[in-house]
Amino acid sequence: MAAEMDGGEDYFCIDSKPIEVCRLARSKRCRMGKKDFEKAPSIGYCASQGVYYYGYKLHAVCRLSRVIHSFDITKANMHDILIFHKNHLLLL
Numbered sequence: 001m002a003a004e005m006d007g008g009e010d011y012f013c014i015d016s017k018p019i020e021v022c023r024l025a026r027s028k029r030c031r032m033g034k035k036d037f038e039k040a041p042s043i044g045y046c047a048s049q050g051v052y053y054y055g056y057k058l059h060a061v062c063r064l065s066r067v068i069h070s071f072d073i074t075k076a077n078m079h080d081i082l083i084f085h086k087n088h089l090l091l092l
Contacts, residue, residue: 012069013062014027016080018046019073021055044076059083 002018003047021041022030033040041055072083 009063009065011064013064014061014080014084015062016083017058017060018049018053018059018076019056020053021070022050024054027054040075042075043091052091 013049015090021032024043027041030041042058043052043054045052053074053076056073057076058071058073061069063069072086074083
């Protein structure tokens with residue numbers, strides 16, 4: 001069954017989704033991750049919704065057979081192309 005799911009596909013779907021921690025107006029008061037800068041949320045922009053948000057971003061790489069290959073959660077200001085380059089090495 002695992003071999004069937006692995007599939008050895010050549011094409012993948014890559015997408016991201018915002019994970020809002022709190023409203024942008026409250027971002028200065030949010031204490032989540034303030035002690036560790038690497039894990040702290042940040043301000044990002046969601047082009048499909050046309051809004052700025054404070055939080056994280058979920059990046060997912062899926063096979064065309066609708067099976068998730070890999071995913072990553074980053075700060076909201078991380079550009080999608082950087083995650084693609086990171087995951088591209090995993091797909092080869």
